[in-house]
Amino acid sequence: MNVLLIYPEFPDTFWSFKHALKFIRKKASLPPLGLLTVAAMLPKEWAKRLVDVNVRKLRDQDLAWAEVVFISGMIAQQDSAHELIARCRTAGKTIVAGGPLFTLEHEQFAEVDHFVLNEAEVTLPEFLRDFERDAARRVYASSEFPDLRETPAPLWELVNIQRYASMSVQFSRGCPFDCEFCNITAMFGHRPRTKTTAQVIAELDGLHRAGWRRTVFFVDDNFIGNKRVLKEELLPALIQWQKGRGGIPFYTEASINLADDEELMRLMVEAGFNQVFIGIETPEEAGLAECNKRQNQQRDLVADVKRIQRAGLEVQGGFIVGFDSDTPTIFARQMQFIQQSGIVTAMVGLLQAIPGTKLHQRLKDQGRLNGQTTGNNVDGTTNFIPRMNRETLREGYKSLMGYLYAPGPYYRRIRTFLREYQRPKISGPFNWCYFMAFAQASLRLGVFGHERFEYWRLLLWTFFRRPTLLPLAVTLSIYGYHFRKTCAALELPR
Numbered sequence: 001m002n003v004l005l006i007y008p009e010f011p012d013t014f015w016s017f018k019h020a021l022k023f024i025r026k027k028a029s030l031p032p033l034g035l036l037t038v039a040a041m042l043p044k045e046w047a048k049r050l051v052d053v054n055v056r057k058l059r060d061q062d063l064a065w066a067e068v069v070f071i072s073g074m075i076a077q078q079d080s081a082h083e084l085i086a087r088c089r090t091a092g093k094t095i096v097a098g099g100p101l102f103t104l105e106h107e108q109f110a111e112v113d114h115f116v117l118n119e120a121e122v123t124l125p126e127f128l129r130d131f132e133r134d135a136a137r138r139v140y141a142s143s144e145f146p147d148l149r150e151t152p153a154p155l156w157e158l159v160n161i162q163r164y165a166s167m168s169v170q171f172s173r174g175c176p177f178d179c180e181f182c183n184i185t186a187m188f189g190h191r192p193r194t195k196t197t198a199q200v201i202a203e204l205d206g207l208h209r210a211g212w213r214r215t216v217f218f219v220d221d222n223f224i225g226n227k228r229v230l231k232e233e234l235l236p237a238l239i240q241w242q243k244g245r246g247g248i249p250f251y252t253e254a255s256i257n258l259a260d261d262e263e264l265m266r267l268m269v270e271a272g273f274n275q276v277f278i279g280i281e282t283p284e285e286a287g288l289a290e291c292n293k294r295q296n297q298q299r300d301l302v303a304d305v306k307r308i309q310r311a312g313l314e315v316q317g318g319f320i321v322g323f324d325s326d327t328p329t330i331f332a333r334q335m336q337f338i339q340q341s342g343i344v345t346a347m348v349g350l351l352q353a354i355p356g357t358k359l360h361q362r363l364k365d366q367g368r369l370n371g372q373t374t375g376n377n378v379d380g381t382t383n384f385i386p387r388m389n390r391e392t393l394r395e396g397y398k399s400l401m402g403y404l405y406a407p408g409p410y411y412r413r414i415r416t417f418l419r420e421y422q423r424p425k426i427s428g429p430f431n432w433c434y435f436m437a438f439a440q441a442s443l444r445l446g447v448f449g450h451e452r453f454e455y456w457r458l459l460l461w462t463f464f465r466r467p468t469l470l471p472l473a474v475t476l477s478i479y480g481y482h483f484r485k486t487c488a489a490l491e492l493p494r
């Protein structure tokens with residue numbers, strides 16, 4: 001059996017980092033970990049190829065080779081997924097679809113032959129049994145959460161890892177919290193399920209053997225969901241693993257209560273973590289209460305962020321506007337908070353109701369849903385009738401994004417952050433790619449860019465005040481270029 005695994009294209013958005021990737025000559029930020037994991041669960045004797053459309057085009061000869069196509073994706077990739085599925089259909093291929101996009105919205109894809117939904121560890125074996133005796137059903141779904149200790153290591157050999165900016169590893173799934181807008185708990189449950197330390201080390205060994213020396217993203221929904229296992233098992237093992245390997249930097253996602261645990265932060269930094277994405281959402285208590293983000297309530301969030309930065313972890317933040325309790329003052333409050341905290345990469349989105357979430361159910365009960373989510377909450381759209389006047393929300397959001405990524409405030413925020421940040425213990429070996437990126441940044445931003453004054457001012461400031469952080473200052477300048485391009489393309493619908 002010849003199986004072709006296909007990963008659809010991401011639109012040009014905040015998280016695609018498309019404009020920044022050019023500086024380091026990479027095609028995509030991360031590999032399709034779900035498909036690589038599914039590939040490892042397929043029969044050994046099947047021949048497998050993978051086309052990540054973010055890296056290269058799907059060719060007719062790829063389709064001619066394949067007998068069956070396995071496609072994955074998240075909502076943000078739905079347009080590309082529709083196109084690819086239509087092409088596979090025309091080529092007469094059997095199409096099997098799975099992953100978050102299809103798990104939530106499979107009814108939209110009439111041309112797919114088989115849906116293998118939820119976590120493949122549970123649904124794929126039954127599908128494969130039926131498929132091999134030519135008796136496969138259309139839909140395989142389950143509400144069971146599998147034990148990750150059975151999950152195989154991804155088949156890295158199916159991708160050219162050098163085309164990506166970063167690699168990914170998953171340690172856990174699930175999150176103990178219950179935020180109203182989030183579909184993580186609906187998809188993966190409240191009890192964090194973890195792989196064993198030996199599995200994670202084996203995956204990292206695999207990457208290292210394949211020649212990977214740059215950053216690795218731990219794609220956990222909340223990396224600190226099980227602190228005991230982290231402190232007693234995984235982090236000490238990662239600290240050992242890093243020794244003699246030149247140091248591979250890690251980054252991940254976590255909840256704000258990380259700021260309460262000095263020991264955990266210290267161990268994470270020692271293990272190589274230098275960046276963490278945290279859902280801050282809003283500085284307003286009423287908004288936090290409304291979305292049940294109780295872990296963020298009654299805290300000094302700016303002080304928390306600074307504590308994490310001082311420990312050696314750059315904080316990237318997720319923010320939301322458009323809660324029912326938000327008034328037009330929210331835009332200024334968010335601007336002020338983000339500037340004060342020095343969160344350089346601030347992903348501000350309009351609240352969207354994703355199917356399967358408590359928010360979606362509430363708005364449905366209130367008769368306020370008025371469309372489908374794009375899955376990309378930084379495109380300025382929403383799929384429900386907001387409490388705030390729609391025009392005020394639209395304009396407020398646009399001005400907030402415009403302000404945050406304008407060169408003045410953006411570069412000021414970098415300086416606020418660099419003042420606080422501890423130099424990472426592990427920053428990865430020197431790579432010529434970085435030198436090229438610096439040369440390109442100096443040309444594009446420092447000579448031709450509108451931000452040239454701010455760019456050179458930052459580099460000079462960093463050179464004299466925090467010289468060891470110069471590479472980070474250049475990286476953040478390049479991110480700013482990407483964010484500005486993305487914001488400029490933001491055509492907010494009326």
Ligand code: B12
Nearest residue numbers: 013016030033034072074075076098099100116119120377
């Ligand atoms: C890493 C990640 C990213 C990376 C993607 C990198 C990449 N190349 O895939 C980045 C940072 C780019 C990203 C971006 C976004 N992401 Co994201 N991301 C994740 C995250 C944290 C981990 C994904 C992962 O690698 N998981 C590990 C693998 C092993 O799991 P998996 O992919 O789910 O695969 C399993 C099953 O789904 C299934 N499966 C998967 N594919 C297939 C295919 C077949 C054929 C079969 C049978 C089974 C199957 O089997 C696998 C094993 O069980 C998830 C959260 C999560 N826990 O999944 C969110 C998640 C996928 N992202 C999400 C969202 C919303 C986004 C953004 C839109 C955020 C935003 N607001 O902008 C952007 C969109 C990107 C863009 N440019 O516009 C949502 C998706 C919701 C949905 N239903 O589609 C998730 C679930 C998070 C959430 N809070 O809801 N993301």
Ligand code: SF4
Nearest residue numbers: 175177178179182184
């Ligand atoms: S803390 Fe993050 S992952 Fe957990 S439920 Fe809230 S938004 Fe979702």
